[in-house]
Structures are given as C-alpha cells and as structure tokens.
Amino acid sequence: MSPTTTAQTPTGPGAAPAPRPVLAGIPAYVPKPPAPPAEGPSHRLFLNENPYPPLPSVAETLARAATEAHLYPTIQPERLTHALARRLDVPPAHLVTGPGSVGIYQQIGQALLEPGDEVVYAWTSFEAYPIVTRMAGAVPVEVPLAGGVHDLDAMAAAIGPRTRAVLLCEPNNPTGTAVGAARLERFLDRVPGDVLVVLDEAYFEFHRSPDAADGVALYRERPNLVTLRTFSKAYGLAGMRVGYAVAQAPIAEALRKCAVPCGVGRLAEEAALTALEVEGELLERVERIVAERERTREALLGLGWEVLPSETNFLWLPAGRDAERVAAGWERRGLLVRAFPDEGLRVTVGTPEANDLLLTAAKETVPPAR
Numbered sequence: 001m002s003p004t005t006t007a008q009t010p011t012g013p014g015a016a017p018a019p020r021p022v023l024a025g026i027p028a029y030v031p032k033p034p035a036p037p038a039e040g041p042s043h044r045l046f047l048n049e050n051p052y053p054p055l056p057s058v059a060e061t062l063a064r065a066a067t068e069a070h071l072y073p074t075i076q077p078e079r080l081t082h083a084l085a086r087r088l089d090v091p092p093a094h095l096v097t098g099p100g101s102v103g104i105y106q107q108i109g110q111a112l113l114e115p116g117d118e119v120v121y122a123w124t125s126f127e128a129y130p131i132v133t134r135m136a137g138a139v140p141v142e143v144p145l146a147g148g149v150h151d152l153d154a155m156a157a158a159i160g161p162r163t164r165a166v167l168l169c170e171p172n173n174p175t176g177t178a179v180g181a182a183r184l185e186r187f188l189d190r191v192p193g194d195v196l197v198v199l200d201e202a203y204f205e206f207h208r209s210p211d212a213a214d215g216v217a218l219y220r221e222r223p224n225l226v227t228l229r230t231f232s233k234a235y236g237l238a239g240m241r242v243g244y245a246v247a248q249a250p251i252a253e254a255l256r257k258c259a260v261p262c263g264v265g266r267l268a269e270e271a272a273l274t275a276l277e278v279e280g281e282l283l284e285r286v287e288r289i290v291a292e293r294e295r296t297r298e299a300l301l302g303l304g305w306e307v308l309p310s311e312t313n314f315l316w317l318p319a320g321r322d323a324e325r326v327a328a329g330w331e332r333r334g335l336l337v338r339a340f341p342d343e344g345l346r347v348t349v350g351t352p353e354a355n356d357l358l359l360t361a362a363k364e365t366v367p368p369a370r
C-alpha cells in the first residue's frame with residue numbers, strides 16, 4: 001500500500017468506518033440531556049400532537065398488552081392490516097404498515113429511489129422530505145409554495161426525465177392549507193405513470209372542505225399513487241408509532257419488503273386496533289379540535305394577526321422575521337410553539353385552556369408588521 005493511500009484511509013487502532021457520503025447532507029441528531037421540569041404549566045403546541053390522552057378503552061388495552069411485552073409481535077402487524085383493510089374496504093395486499101408514517105417514508109426510499117433520482121416536493125413542507133430523499137442518495141427538487149399553498153403548476157413543470165417521485169402533503173404541514181380534490185386530480189393526471197406520487201394525508205381527518213381529497217378513493221384508479229395516513233394525529237397515538245399506506249399490489253408489496261421486521265410493536269398494534277373500534281369517540285374529539293381551530297383562528301384574526309385557513313390540527317402564522325422573537329416570548333408564558341426562522345409560527349390547536357392562553361399571549365404581543 002502506498003504512503004498516500006495509507007494517509008487517506010487510516011487503518012489499525014483508532015480507524016473508523018466512513019458513513020455513506022450522502023449522510024453529510026443530513027442534519028445530525030444529537031441526544032439532548034433531559035430538560036429540567038418547566039416552572040408552571042406548559043403546553044406542547046409544537047409537534048401537532050392531539051391534546052387529549054388515550055381514551056380509557058385504549059389505556060386499558062395498553063395495560064393488558066403490557067403483560068405480553070416479553071413476546072415478539074408478528075413480523076408485520078397482521079391483525080391491524082386486516083382490520084384496516086375492512087375499515088377502508090381495500091384488499092389486505094394493498095396495505096403497508098410501519099412505525100409511524102415516517103417509517104414508511106424510509107421504506108419508500110429503500111423500495112423506489114436510486115442514487116441520482118429526483119424527488120419533487122413543495123417547500124416549505126414536511127421536514128422529513130429532504131431527509132428521506134437525501135438518505136436514498138436522491139436529489140431534492142424543491143418547489144416554493146405560492147402564498148402558503150402547493151403550486152401544482154410549478155410542481156408539474158418541475159417533473160423531468162429523472163423524476164422518480166413526487167411527495168405531496170395534503171393538507172400541508174406547516175402551512176395547514178389544502179389544494180382540494182379537483183386541483184389534485186388535475187395534477188395527478190399530469191404526472192407520468194412511472195413517477196410515484198406519495199399523497200401524505202397525515203391530517204386527513206381534520207380536513208373539512210367539501211372538496212377534500214381522499215387518497216384511498218384516488219389510489220384505486222392510479223397504480224402510481226401511495227396514500228399515507230397515521231394513527232398519530234386524529235387517533236391520538238403519536239407515542240405508539242403506527243402509520244399505514246395504501247397502494248396497489250406491486251408498490252405495496254415492494255414497500256412491505258422494506259419494512260423493519262416487527263417494526264410495529266405489540267402495544268402499538270393493540271392500541272391501534274382498539275382505536276379503530278372506538279373511532280367514533282375519537283372522531284368526536286377531532287370535531288372539538290376543528291371547532292377550537294376555527295375559534296382560535298377567528299380570534300387571532302380579530303387581534304390583527306395573519307393566520308392562514310387551516311385544514312389540519314394546527315395554525316400557521318406567517319410572522320416572517322418576527323417568528324423567533326414571538327415564539328421565545330410565548331415560551332416564557334408556557335406556550336411551546338414551533339418557529340420556522342424568517343417564515344412563520346406553527347401552533348398546534350390545543351385544549352380550550354391552552355388556546356385561551358395563546359389568545360391572551362397574542363393579545364399582549366405586537367403582531368408582526370404586514
């Protein structure tokens with residue numbers, strides 16, 4: 001071995017394997033020390049969580065399932081797959097499950113993306129999109145939102161010969177806006193059949209417009225569509241990590257091949273099964289959250305804040321350069337919201353008490369200049 005080679009590739013004690021170069025473009029996750037307990041009550045309005053704890057029936061299921069925590073789950077959650085198939089009226093072979101829908105994104109990356117493929121998505125949108133794309137060695141093609149809404153014409157124009165996938169967040173995180181079924185279908189008609197479209201419907205249950213798209217209806221006629229949903233938001237099981245996708249058999253089978261074996265744990269599967277059984281009660285909570293969303297938005301508008309219409313469980317305040325200042329001030333009052341520097345604030349709709357506190361804070365804060 002030449003001296004030069006030795007210098008570039010250290011061997012022996014102290015040498016470490018080099019991670020794949022694409023990981024250099026992905027933010028590092030550094031575990032933080034546990035935060036000291038907050039002084040006074042604080043409200044988590046920064047992760048679009050459901051503010052309500054599990055229903056007693058779900059908590060009882062979890063307690064019962066905990067006594068079997070020494071047993072492996074099935075390789076993929078078979079009972080949940082069949083229950084979802086019945087609920088959605090789709091063949092079980094069209095279902096994919098994963099540890100949250102973010103888990104399924106990784107399966108999509110492994111199953112469909114090759115280095116150098118292009119992935120088109122709007123920006124700003126769900127922050128996992130650039131990570132999943134880069135992790136696969138694929139190239140992000142980010143298409144700016146227009147007024148906080150997907151610019152579907154610009155996205156269609158961004159699709160080229162190297163495009164392998166389009167990621168579409170409907171309604172969009174973080175802006176809360178939706179394009180609706182009619183525009184979405186016109187866009188889907190423009191996407192070549194060999195380009196995968198991932199329709200991310202994490203907030204589907206909160207969408208109230210009469211023109212709301214339904215990916216589970218759309219995928220039946222479209223072999224290139226994958227619809228993603230989750231138990232994390234409307235079903236209030238973010239801590240359990242269960243998401244699912246619906247796609248026609250060839251894509252669904254490819255995604256199931258890339259699932260982490262036993263990636264949905266026993267407790268997670270049992271909790272999701274019970275949540276489906278008591279879905280009516282959970283969807284009543286969703287109604288309450290939607291009503292609170294509208295009440296809070298109207299009140300913020302009345303106070304002079306700009307707030308986009310939302311079809312999700314959060315509100316987007318385009319506060320621009322003031323975003324971080326406002327978030328820091330509200331944090332001191334126990335309201336933990338998410339600032340997107342120089343863009344805006346994403347505020348989860350919380351309990352009525354948390355939303356009232358937010359309104360008090362908003363009243364006592366100077367709104368950003370428009």
Ligand SMILES: Cc1ncc(COP(=O)(O)O)c(C=O)c1O
Binds near residue numbers: 047103200230242
């Ligand atoms: C658009 C979107 N997709 C997916 C997810 C992830 O959900 P899960 O908890 O199922 O991984 C989120 C979470 O915030 C989201 O906003």
